[in-house]
Amino acid sequence: MFNYYRIFFISWLAIVLPIAALADTVCFDCHKKEAFSGKVVHQPLANGQCSACHNPHVAHFKGLLEQEGSALCFSCHAKEQVAFKQGMVHQPVRSGQCLVCHVAHASSREGLLKDPLSAACFGCHTKLPAKFQYTHTPYAQGQCYSCHLPHQSVFGQLLKDEPDKVCLSCHKSQDLQKGHLNYPGTLRDCLSCHNPHGSSRKGIVRDVLHAPFAQGCKECHDKGEIQGSTQSCLRCHEAVATGMFTRHSHLTGKGENKCVSCHSPHAGNEKNLLKGSQLQVCRGCHTDTIARYENKLYRHPKAKEGSCTNCHEVHGSNRIAMLRADGNAICTRCHETQGKFTHPVGEKVVDVRTGLMVTCITCHLPMGSDFKYELIYSGSKDLCIQCHKRY
């Protein structure tokens, strides 16, 4: 029986290998083989299987490709297709743009990377400075993978592990204790004080210090453990307290102090002491919402740049979607003329579907849409007949 299979396998190889070699020969009769060579060659190409991705005669997609974007890659990398849908997913992965970082044929770098590692990251993350006054060593050396994963992670900011564990993977806890002699309580939450990339302060302590923290720890850590509740923050930040007693507030998150869900009680990169950029902080909870709109064809510039607070009152609001003003006032702050010369809007104009006031957001979805002007439906007909049935 075993011999039978062996004979069958050898016969199969005898037929298939010459065909593969033939494919290799035929394609490279025209396409220069040197252009497809490198230290690392994509396996189908190395096996002469150009037709694994390309159709030699006709195809729907550019480059005679059988499929487009990640759909083509996932036709072989099926395990990755499943894995890359879990947790936080890197934006190019989510939008199926594998070739933002990888090349399809051959590269001088492992993983068929297009550019050196840090160049691949900085190619998109342009707001990150090349270096700081005090720069964290892995960052200075372009070793983004020391802390981050490139495709997806169950941890925020695509970290490899929980933030403290990532720090402790290099920094020995005994050494850390020596550097934090007056630290009240258990040493933890490194990113609450340190910028993992770099800062203008020694020890890469974040640039802006919370006033009580700058004066010492006792105000909140009188007995060693944390004393600060949401109320202790609101005692000073009275305006924020007003925002909390609204129809919808962001009084949410883990632990007793809800403020520290978004803000660091110690130090931050900016005056608002946010734990990251606005988009990063909001994405921490609103992962699905941001993912849903991120790849839409038309997006409001402020949504695109991740300036959530431009339209949303993040502490609390009495309006839908925690908007800063009603669906007209929020837009006419900038779009003054549209508030006067456009489809009638305002209190006297009723949406026949609901009986509510027609506003800009009755027709527009600034977060993102596949229709021009961020319209909710196609402006050629579908949108209008929502209300104007006879037309």
Add this chain to the structure above:
Amino acid sequence: MKYVKNMLSQSALLAVSIFMVATTSMAAEPWAWKATLDGTGSGRVIDMPTALYIDAERQRYYVVDSGGNRLVSFSKEGNFLLAFTAEEKLQIPYDMIRDNADVIWVVERGRNSLTSINIKAKEILPHIIKDGQKALVPDRLDYKDGIIYVLDKQTGQIALLGSDLTVKNWISCAECPSGIVDFKLTNDGIWALDQLDKKVVQLGADGKLIRQFDIGQKVEFPVSLAIGPAGYVYVLDRHAADIDVFDAQGSFKYTFLTKGWQRGALYYPIEILFDPWGGLCVVEEGNGRVEVFGR
């Protein structure tokens, strides 16, 4: 004897067939729109409704008109009955219940209070609920056996209040690190929703965990849950504007309803609950209405 046996077996077969056809057709019956509770009858739109209270005894729905600062009642057929403004004193009402003594309890966001309204005595009293020095931030409400269940938004735990409004006990969910955002009292305990961790938990009356399951694979932004007559768990997704259904063990069953503004579609829904007449009620903050669906 043989004839009787045949008759019996044929009858049994027929009964099984009828039962199977009936159950199959029942299972296949889709949810359909039944009624809309909106502001038409009152002459004013319901502006951002946030909750519905169902009075089974009186056969009435009460819609909390959060933007209009009023409570609007409807018959069980969906006909407008009355708009109650509490002498224009309500400040952003958010949820309500009625207790055995006919006192209406309203969460007022504007005052951060649990306000009692005694209609017979014409008395409206806001109460700031405290546990020791800490003031609660009342959110969702329910009532059972003389106890007011108040979800505290600050802690994500449920406070059990006696008639003197002191906190008699807390129900907290150790398995819900981000706290509870909605809960429903049932005969077999408390079902609760952890929004940020995307999790449904069933707790005993004493607060002990009975079961839990993750809903993260199917739900984007859960805001409310309800337990159906057959024991299925209905989870309302605010951002996806649909309802995801799970069995009591957490197996996903199906999704229904979609985002929209037309009748039967949802826009920024905020609460779901079953009425005693087989209807599934969805409070739609974005569309200013409550829609009742039936099968």
